Amino acid sequence: MRQIVLKLTVSFWLVTAVISCSALPDATVAVDNNTIINENYIGNGVQWDPYQLDYGEKQLSISKSDWQKLYDRLDFMKPQFIRVMINTTSVIENGTLNETKNYQNIAPILEYCQSRNVKVVLGDWGDRMVNSKTNTITEANLKLAPKYLDFLVNQKGFSCIHYYNMINEPNGFWSSTDENYELWKNAASYFWLELKALNLDKKVSLLGPDIAIWKADKVDWISNSVKDLGDAIGVYDIHTYPSKITVNSGEYTSILKAYKNEVPPGKPIVMGEIGFKFVEKQDEALMNENIKRAKAKPYASVEDSQMFVYDYVYGSDMADALIQTINAGYSGSVAWMLDDAMHAKEQKNKLKVWGFWNILGEEYFGKSEEEVRPWFYAWSLLTKYMPSGAKVHHVSVEGNPNLKAISVSKDGKNMIAIVNVSHQETKVKLTSQNMPVLNQVKKFVYAKGHLKLEGDHNMLPNQTNISLDLKKNKTETIPAEGLLVLTNFDY
Structure with a gap:
């Protein structure tokens, strides 16, 4: 009998030990509320360009109801920072600026930004602003670009335009500058002098150099911009399309x-475009799958589409990239891109599928394409609850390299976000020695099977009215390929 009791006792303690071990967190996320990474965050947002509208087989227009749908969806996201790119040459006729040409295409975008206090980067793609073959700038067009900006800012009153981006990705062979730094510098400098002549420099500053990078081998574009353009550049920026690995x-x-290290103290740097491309060998299977999906989609460009925008994992991957960008000291990020209907590649009806949706889905591209895709919600949470002017606090993560985290605050309100890019659910201990108790906290969980959605585009909290005291520690479970957001911002 004693042996039976002994065996039962041992079994009991073994089971208890196993249960206790399984309850232990896999990692610790510690918030240091006293260490500030960024004192004045500009904000996050998205690229929103005037729509193509001519799709070869059919000329379309965006209805009032679709514009309202766009506004309503963006109101959920609350973008703080939006990039709008145009070709000034599209409103130049016989060497003369026709400001009202195509105005109806850009006006609703700028009207939204103006009414919501969104900071806008307006820019020129670079068409006929330079001639890379003769290594010369096109002064006539570079004179008219500031005049068009003057029309928008002073005549139309779009004070939301804070920055101007002269020539997209000038370090690329696909750019009008054909990788030529000196050519881009000359164009940007000339544009800036013309801007000053119109006294627009008091309202708008340059954003640049706007280079597309994959590795740390193009930092000279930043350092040279600092040396050559000085105070003309108000915000430095780069574009990244990293591989998942x-x-x-x-x-x-x-x-x-x-x-970031090449930027002068006191000047911000932002991510002017961000998206994923499977460029590394380790992601070859993903690249092949992406091509396969694009080929199967009637209106998708095989050359330039990200077909994983339909998958929840794209949202957690973009959250991972954004969180690392924030923690690296950047002051804002612009996701590429809002809407498939903005741009085509290869031919007019082969769209760059990268967006949160295709607003012309019901009209032409397929009704389901107009629906909100999952990654909208992940990006929206990290945009909505990172208001302009927020402080970014230092956060350390120990025990699991698949986790990344941020903590931000403004006006006594806070947001903590943790992303888990592993294929397993993860338990996390949240702790802080100096964060105040947060009341009325909402908990959002972004992961497949966890979203609480309402109507066309609203994401509801999974839990509300939480009191969060990290001095006493707190354990949270984050789903595989999921994002956890805890916030007491009251919207």
């Missing part, structure tokens, strides 16, 4: 810091 492994952070 680069971001998830954390290597992305070291690349970002290399560019």
Whole structure:
């Protein structure tokens, strides 16, 4: 009998030990509320360009109801920072600026930004602003670009335009500058002098150099811009389209810091475009799947589409990239891109599928394409609850390299976000020695099977009215390929 009792006792303690171990967190996320990474965050948002409308087989227009749908969806996201790109040459006729040409296409975008106090980067793609074959700038067009900006800012009253981006991705062979730094510098300098002649420099500053990078081998574009353009540049920026392995492994952070380190103290740097491309060998299977999906989609460009925008994992991957960007000291990020209907590649009806939706789905591209895609919600949470002017606090993560985290605050309100890019559910201990108790906290969980959605585009909290005291520690469970957001911002 004693042996039976002994065996039962041992079994009891073994089971208890197993249960206790399984309840232990896999990692610790510690918020240091006293250490500030960024004192004045500009905000996050999205690229929103005037729509193509001519799709070869059919000429379309965006209805009033679709514009309202766009506004309503963006109101959920609350973008703080939006990039709008145009070709000034599209409103030049016989060497003369026709400001009202195509105005109806850009006006609703700028009207939205003006009414919601969104900071806008307006820019020129670079068409006929330079001639890379003769290595010369096109002065006539570079004179008219500031005049068009003057029309928008002073005549139409779009004070939301804070920055101007002269020539997209000038370090690329696909750019009008054909990788020529001196040519871009000359164009930007000439544009800036013309801007000053119109006294617009008091209202708008340059954003640049707007380079597309994959590794830390283009930092000279930043350092040379600092030396050559000085105070003309109000915000520095880069574009990144990293591979999934680069971001998830954390290597992305070291690349970002290399560019941040070249920026002068007191000047911000932002991510002017961000999206994923499967460029590394480790992501070859994903690249092949992406091509396969694009080929199967009637209106998708095989050359330039990200077909994983339909998958929840794209949302957690973009959250991973954004969180690393924030923690590397950047002051804002613009997701590429809002809407498939903005741009085509290869031919007019082969769209760059990268968006949160296709607003012309019901009219032409297929009704389901107009629906909100999952990654909208992940990006929206990290945009909505990172208001302009927020402080970014230092956060350390120990025990699991698949986790990344941020903590931000403004006016006594806070947001903590943790992303888990692993294929397993993860338990996390949240702790802080100096964060005040947060009341009326909402909990959002972004992951497949966890979203609480309402209507066309609203995401509801999974839990409300939480009291969060990290001095006493708190354990949270984050789903595989999921994002956890805890916030007491009251919207």
